[in-house]
Amino acid sequence: MTDAIRADAAPRPVGRYPHARRAGGLLFLSGIGPRDPASDSVPDNVLGADGRVIAHDIAAQTHAVFANVRAVLEAAGSRWEDLVDVTVYLTDMAGDFAGYNAVWAEYFPDPATAPCRTTLGIDALPTPIAIELKCVAAPKE
Incomplete structure (x- = not known):
């Protein structure tokens, strides 16, 4: 059985x-x-003419x-603590990985309790954003 969340x-x-x-017992985020x-x-996009x-x-x-x-x-x-797996998409891996990784460390200071993570560099996302997350959580009952 599955149910959609809005x-x-x-x-x-x-x-x-x-x-x-x-x-089942997992929550899959789009x-x-x-x-x-x-x-x-x-947030903080600078647009040209x-x-x-x-x-x-x-x-x-x-x-954000x-x-x-x-x-x-x-x-x-x-x-937040129920996250078990996060896939991160960055449109500028070379320029943004260090900054994103620093913020990640603020939210997940202990690698032993952080979710698993995969980070991918991609060409574009459907809107003018530099980062997108795909997450799986295992809520406690």
Whole structure:
């Protein structure tokens, strides 16, 4: 049995999918980005005259995406500490990995209790964001 989760405190999905879906004892989150839930803006993106992103702040976007993940977890009755696996997509691995990794260390200071993590460098995401997370949580009963 599976059930879809919608989180009003998180940004709307950019496609026809739920924020998360529960299956058995696990919670699977759809890709979550750093867009602001109220304005749909991306934190600290700098746009050029043509509307394209010319600069971004990976630390600000990482804090924002973590807040959005937390909002989805809470809407599902789960907690930050229940995360067991995180896949991270960065659009600028060379430029952003160190900054993102520093913020990760703030949220997960002890590697022994941190979720498993895979980080991938990719060419683009569906909106003008620099980071997206795909998460799996194992909520405690």
